[in-house]
Amino acid sequence: MTEFIPPGTRFVELPSPFPMKRGGELHGARIAYETWGALNAARDNAVLIVTGLSPDAHAAANTANPEPGWWEAMLGPGKPIDSDRWFVVCVNSLGSCKGSTGPASIDPATGELYRLAFPELSIEDIADAAVHVVHALGIEQLSCVIGNSMGGMTALALLARHPGIARGHINISGAARALPFSIAIRSLQREAIRLDPKWNNGHYDEHDYPESGMRMARKLGVITYRSALEWDGRFGRVRLDSDRRDDEDPFGLEFEVESYLEGHARRFVRRFDPNCYLYLSRCMDWFDLGESCGGTADAGLARIRVDRALAIGVHTDILFPLQQQQQIADGLRAGGNDASFLALESPQGHDAFLVDIARFGPAVSGFLAS
Amino acid sequence: MTEFIPPGTRFVELPSPFPMKRGGELHGARIAYETWGALNAARDNAVLIVTGLSPDAHAAANTANPEPGWWEAMLGPGKPIDSDRWFVVCVNSLGSCKGSTGPASIDPATGELYRLAFPELSIEDIADAAVHVVHALGIEQLSCVIGNSMGGMTALALLARHPGIARGHINISGAARALPFSIAIRSLQREAIRLDPKWNNGHYDEHDYPESGMRMARKLGVITYRSALEWDGRFGRVRLDSDRRDDEDPFGLEFEVESYLEGHARRFVRRFDPNCYLYLSRCMDWFDLGESCGGTADAGLARIRVDRALAIGVHTDILFPLQQQQQIADGLRAGGNDASFLALESPQGHDAFLVDIARFGPAVSGFLAS
Numbered sequence: 001m002t003e004f005i006p007p008g009t010r011f012v013e014l015p016s017p018f019p020m021k022r023g024g025e026l027h028g029a030r031i032a033y034e035t036w037g038a039l040n041a042a043r044d045n046a047v048l049i050v051t052g053l054s055p056d057a058h059a060a061a062n063t064a065n066p067e068p069g070w071w072e073a074m075l076g077p078g079k080p081i082d083s084d085r086w087f088v089v090c091v092n093s094l095g096s097c098k099g100s101t102g103p104a105s106i107d108p109a110t111g112e113l114y115r116l117a118f119p120e121l122s123i124e125d126i127a128d129a130a131v132h133v134v135h136a137l138g139i140e141q142l143s144c145v146i147g148n149s150m151g152g153m154t155a156l157a158l159l160a161r162h163p164g165i166a167r168g169h170i171n172i173s174g175a176a177r178a179l180p181f182s183i184a185i186r187s188l189q190r191e192a193i194r195l196d197p198k199w200n201n202g203h204y205d206e207h208d209y210p211e212s213g214m215r216m217a218r219k220l221g222v223i224t225y226r227s228a229l230e231w232d233g234r235f236g237r238v239r240l241d242s243d244r245r246d247d248e249d250p251f252g253l254e255f256e257v258e259s260y261l262e263g264h265a266r267r268f269v270r271r272f273d274p275n276c277y278l279y280l281s282r283c284m285d286w287f288d289l290g291e292s293c294g295g296t297a298d299a300g301l302a303r304i305r306v307d308r309a310l311a312i313g314v315h316t317d318i319l320f321p322l323q324q325q326q327q328i329a330d331g332l333r334a335g336g337n338d339a340s341f342l343a344l345e346s347p348q349g350h351d352a353f354l355v356d357i358a359r360f361g362p363a364v365s366g367f368l369a370s
Numbered sequence: 371m372t373e374f375i376p377p378g379t380r381f382v383e384l385p386s387p388f389p390m391k392r393g394g395e396l397h398g399a400r401i402a403y404e405t406w407g408a409l410n411a412a413r414d415n416a417v418l419i420v421t422g423l424s425p426d427a428h429a430a431a432n433t434a435n436p437e438p439g440w441w442e443a444m445l446g447p448g449k450p451i452d453s454d455r456w457f458v459v460c461v462n463s464l465g466s467c468k469g470s471t472g473p474a475s476i477d478p479a480t481g482e483l484y485r486l487a488f489p490e491l492s493i494e495d496i497a498d499a500a501v502h503v504v505h506a507l508g509i510e511q512l513s514c515v516i517g518n519s520m521g522g523m524t525a526l527a528l529l530a531r532h533p534g535i536a537r538g539h540i541n542i543s544g545a546a547r548a549l550p551f552s553i554a555i556r557s558l559q560r561e562a563i564r565l566d567p568k569w570n571n572g573h574y575d576e577h578d579y580p581e582s583g584m585r586m587a588r589k590l591g592v593i594t595y596r597s598a599l600e601w602d603g604r605f606g607r608v609r610l611d612s613d614r615r616d617d618e619d620p621f622g623l624e625f626e627v628e629s630y631l632e633g634h635a636r637r638f639v640r641r642f643d644p645n646c647y648l649y650l651s652r653c654m655d656w657f658d659l660g661e662s663c664g665g666t667a668d669a670g671l672a673r674i675r676v677d678r679a680l681a682i683g684v685h686t687d688i689l690f691p692l693q694q695q696q697q698i699a700d701g702l703r704a705g706g707n708d709a710s711f712l713a714l715e716s717p718q719g720h721d722a723f724l725v726d727i728a729r730f731g732p733a734v735s736g737f738l739a740s
Contacts, residue, residue, distance in 0.1 A: 116620060180605040180627035181598035187628045188589050190621050192562070195582050212565050219558050220590070228551035228691050235550040237658055250486060251560050251648055255655065257550035258557045278621055285625065288607055318688055321598050 004271055005099040006056050008064025009034060009092075012136040014101070014129055021128075022286075024119030028108045031129050032057050032092040032099025034064065036075060037083035039138065046139045047081060047368070048166070049090040050130055050158070052149035053280045054272055056098035059090040073357040080357070080365035081146070089137060093154070094129040095121040095280050097273035103202075104273035114275075115202040121279045123150070123287040127158035131165060144168035144368060148353055149320065150280070153178075153287045156328070159304045160292040169309040169332075170367055172353045172360070173317055175324040176297040176331060177288035182319050185224050186281045192216035193274050202275050214269035217277065219261045227316035227349035231257060301331025309339040310367045312353075312360065314346040374641055375469040376426050378434025379404060379462075382506040384471070384499055391498075392656075394489030398478045401499050402462040402469025403427050404434065406445060407453035409508065416509045417451060417738070418536070419460040420500055420528070422519035423650045424642055426468035429460040443727040450727070450735035451516070459507060463524070464499040465491040465650050467643035473572075474643035484645075485572040491649045493520070493657040497528035501535060514538035514738060518723055519690065520650070523548075523657045526698070529674045530662040539679040539702075540737055542723045542730070543687055545694040546667040546701060547658035552689050555594050556651045562586035563644050572645050584639035587647065589631045597686035597719035601627060671701025679709040680737045682723075682730065684716040 009032045017025035034057040039046060049059055049071075060075035061068055062083075075081040081088055095118070097104040103118040110117075134142060145166040147155030152174010159169060175182075193199055196213030204210055235257040244259065246252040253259050289300035309332050313325030322343055329341030344359045346352035353360050379402045387395035404427040409416060419429055419441075430445035431438055445451040451458055465488070467474040473488040480487075504512060515536040517525030522544010529539060545552075563569055566583030574580055605627040614629065616622040623629050659670035679702050683695030692713055699711030714729045716722035723730050 120620065177607060179598055180601040180607070180625065181593070181596075183607075183625050184589075184593050184601070184627050184631055187623075187625075187631070188586065188593065191589075192586060194621060195586070197567075216558065216562060216565070216586070219554075219561075223551070223554050223558065226551075228549055228688060229693075231550040231554070237547060237550070237553075250490065251564060251652060253557075255550065255553050255557075257554050261554055261557070282621060318598060323599075 003097045003099065003104050003273070004056070005032065006058040006065055006067070008062070009057060009099045010064075011099065012133045014132055018129070020119045021122040021124045022120040026101060026119070029094070029101035031094060031101075031133050033133050034058055034062060034090050036060060036062050036088040037086055039087040043139055044141065044143060045085065045087050046134070046137070046142045047086045047088045048130065048134060048142050048145045049088065050126070050145065050147045050151035050154040051090065051093060052151055053277075053284070056096070057090045057092040070354065074361060074364065080361040081368065082365070086143065086368070089133065091130045091133050093126045093150075093280065095126065095276060095283065097276040100129070102273070103275035103279050116275065118275070118279060121283045123153045123283050124157045124161060126283070127154050127161060130154065131158060131162050134165070142166040144170060146170045146172065146364070147174055148172045149174060149350065150284050152320070152328075153284065156289050156301070156304070157287070157292070159306060160289060160300055163305060167307045168367070169306050170364060171309070171311040171325065171328050173313055173320050173325065173350055174311070174328065175320050176301055176328055177290065178285050179321075179324070183285045185220065185319065186285055189217035189220050190278050190281055192220070193278060199274060204274065209270070210274050211269050214272070214274055214277070215265040218265040218268040222261055222264050224319045225349060225351040227318070227347060229316055230347040230349060233347070235260065297327065298331045298334065301328060302335030304332060304335060304337065306332070306337055308367070309337055310342060310363070311339065312342045312344060312363055314344045314349065314352045316347055317350040317352070319350040373467045373469065373474050373643070374426070375402065376428040376435055376437070378432070379427060379469045380434075381469065382503045384502055388499070390489045391492040391494045392490040396471060396489070399464070399471035401464060401471075401503050403503050404429065404432060404460055406430060406432050406458040407456055409457040413509055414511065414513060415455065415457050416504070416507070416512050417456045417458045418500065418504060418512050418515045419458065420496070420515065420517045420521035420524040421460065421463060422521055423647075423654070426466075427460045427462040440724065444731060444734065450731040451738065452735070456513065456738070459503065461500045461503050463496045463520075463650065465496065465646060465653065467646040470499070472643070473645035473649050486645065488645070488649060491653045493523045493653050494527045494531060496653070497524050497531060500524065501528060501532050504535070512536040514540060516540045516542065516734070517544055518542045519544060519720065520654050522690070522698075523654065526659050526671070526674070527657070527662070529676060530659060530670055533675060537677045538737070539676050540734060541679065541681040541695065541698050543683055543690050543695065543720055544681070544698065545690050546671055546698055547660065548655050549691070549694070553655045555590065555689065556655055559587035559590050560648050560651055562590070563648060569644060574644065579640070580644050581639050584642070584644055584647070585635040588635040588638040592631055592634050594689045595719060595721040597688070597717060599686055600717040600719060603717070605630065667697070668701045668704065671698060672705030674702060674705060674707065676702070676707055678737070679707055680712060680733070681709065682712045682714060682733055684714045684719065684722045686717055687720040687722070689720040
């Protein structure tokens with residue numbers, strides 16, 4: 001499989017070798033990133049964004065790439081993350097296929113794709129790699145690190161392993177450890193990919209590609225990223241027009257919601273490498289901030305030091321439920337940090353931060369402005 | 371595939387032909403049922419139980435079959451559904467493979483299994499077939515019809531299509547129409563089965579059996595039947611012992627929750643017919659009580675006439691969310707019925723009625739006693 005690198009992406013070389021937490025090391029690895037705004041003379045206006053499983057570093061339009069990004073409404077001049085004030089850096093996670101080194105990259109030791117020869121990936125590795133980008137850009141200390149979803153895990157690992165790296169932290173729909181319900185869902189997504197005969201133990205190519213498995217995995221993802229409440233208002237029980245249905249297939253697509261899922265899945269399956277998906281999915285299961293101190297996730301949170309922190313979640317999130325963001329705020333506060341918790345009434349579930357800008361925008365801009 | 375009929379199961383022959391709502395008819399079809407207690411002289415102490423997708427008619431131990439049933443703690447002498455007082459009937463749904471006629475039964479027209487030649491199945495057909503059992507047992511009017519999950523849909527269809535059939539109704543974690551979120555989950559379960567090459571368009575046998583697809587479908591079912599809250603307390607992040615892990619497989623089972631799902635799935639896949647699963651799953655998607663009156667589900671509810679009704683749900687149910695049981699109670703009340711709504715704090719999600727007898731028991735016995 002090829003990688004999927006947006007135009008205008010920039011790169012930082014990681015130290016070589018780059019040791020991996022669970023064993024092994026990378027040689028000649030790199031991290032993809034993009035920036036918005038300018039670093040000021042004091043070098044104290046930097047904001048780092050670490051992402052969920054699938055996004056690339058192109059969070060929003062910038063001079064290098066005017067195409068809208070995945071957080072377009074949130075980031076840019078005059079937007080909640082205001083690039084007129086902040087120098088914003090977004091990194092693509094280590095292990096991804098969007099420019100950073102991962103299982104879909106060439107292993108310099110063999111000249112072939114890593115595939116499953118890529119070492120086991122952890123959230124901590126993703127965090128360490130992101131810190132290298134921060135330092136390479138001449139930034140000693142971030143004003144704020146913002147992490148969404150899996151990025152909320154990455155941000156916590158980064159704060160725990162690199163004391164003093166950031167003065168502020170916004171954790172959005174993140175978690176200090178993976179819960180069994182989320183592990184179960186991700187395990188099923190991985191099983192769908194691995195059961196597809198075309199996955200072939202990681203040795204697929206674009207002609208023999210585990211499309212069915214990826215489609216199943218993505219559909220399950222989309223289901224758990226949203227919520228019953230939102231979909232009732234959005235799709236109800238509307239049927240597809242007869243010309244969009246296959247009347248010969250008694251179990252074929254009939255409802256709009258089925259067609260929506262199918263469309264989402266088809267757009268995704270060829271734009272994300274299946275092996276990278278497996279690695280990134282599994283590294284979330286393994287994450288428990290408690291490991292940072294040989295104790296519980298709460299103890300790990302209490303050892304973090306930031307000036308201010310905000311954990312945001314939504315009531316309708318079934319994948320990273322609200323109690324997990326509450327735990328982050330409580331845990332940080334138990335360590336003496338100034339941390340607050342904000343529960344939003346978004347109906348959109350886990351992915352609300354991508355779409356409910358009316359609620360998330362003021363929350364983020366309010367924190368950054370104060 | 372064979373059918374899976376508990377010992378002691380009894381049968382009622384349906385009228386032949388038995389017309390199906392969406393077209394076609396059945397010949398020589400039958401419904402499996404079991405009973406507990408005795409019908410009194412006035413024939414006014416009968417309680418009917420209609421079930422979710424997978425249960426058979428063996429809800430509890432009885433004289434014909436002393437093995438514990440799927441609702442053992444709820445039904446029997448002195449239990450919440452007290453068989454010393456009530457004559458209780460539980461029917462296996464039409465379309466199932468647990469004794470009632472369905473896609474895994476012999477089509478008398480061909481002498482072969484129906485498979486996908488079985489006519490399209492609807493909740494209304496399941497309800498009509500259950501009413502035949504009630505009448506065949508000499509019961510004019512039920513004291514109460516109790517429906518769980520899919521059975522909650524069946525009970526509403528039965529009340530709407532057979533006015534006067536019951537004086538009371540308990541709807542447990544049911545719905546007056548399928549929501550798009552639940553449709554999406556079921557659609558994905560069906561896709562998992564249909565994508566399995568061994569499904570073979572319904573033409574599998576026990577040697578060439580869609581085991582992977584059924585396993586995926588069941589795992590997704592179990593995930594959505596329970597809740598994140600419950601699993602955190604139950605499994606946490608406990609790992610399997612090393613002797614239960616395959617260290618050669620980087621994405622193999624590692625967490626207890628993954629092993630739990632695997633065990634659940636393995637027990638299920640060979641005990642439920644895949645084609646029956648597809649038919650029963652799809653008939654839930656199609657259900658909208660509004661069709662009973664050419665209007666909305668609310669209008670359909672308002673046309674039902676019972677003396678008393680109770681709709682029970684739990685906060686942690688993501689498959690039939692609490693708002694759906696609220697809708698049932700509100701809709702029945704809007705029609706002038708004495709209907710109440712009870713939201714239970716069970717952590718166990720959709721399947722709480724099977725396990726949280728401490729909460730469901732008193733709710734059910736209180737309604738039946740008054």
